[in-house]
Amino acid sequence: MWIPIASVSPNHTGLPGAVGLQNVINDAIQNSSYDIQSTLYSSTVLSGGCTLLPGFARRLESELKLLNSSKNQCILIYKKQNDQKYAVCISGSILASLSSFRKIYIEKKEYEEVGASVVHAR
Known part of the structure; x- marks a missing residue:
């Protein structure tokens, strides 16, 4: 809990x-x-x-x-709903399949170099 x-x-x-x-x-x-x-x-x-x-x-x-x-x-x-426990995974899969995902995607290396503020640059 x-x-x-x-x-x-x-x-x-x-x-x-x-x-x-x-x-x-x-x-x-x-x-x-x-x-x-x-x-x-x-x-x-x-x-x-x-x-x-x-x-x-x-x-x-x-x-x-x-x-x-x-x-x-x-x-x-x-x-x-029966599939509710999978909703986040399904949503993530849909997001990752969008052509616009590459524009907002942040690689681990970039996050480690810049820090959390990198999310505001997207």
């Missing part, structure tokens, strides 16, 4: 500057056009293996509701 807890309560990790998944979601929505924020809050889709863990979706939704200072209703769309 360590990973799911750390994803919503990163203060347990001891990593300075770590933020919870609910903060990432909330910030992304808040940085979107005001006109679509209500839609985004009410239709955030969970996907991937960790979302299958018992209580994860409920905890993330409650944490997101605490951050939502507006009157927008927070609803996480969570459809348990």
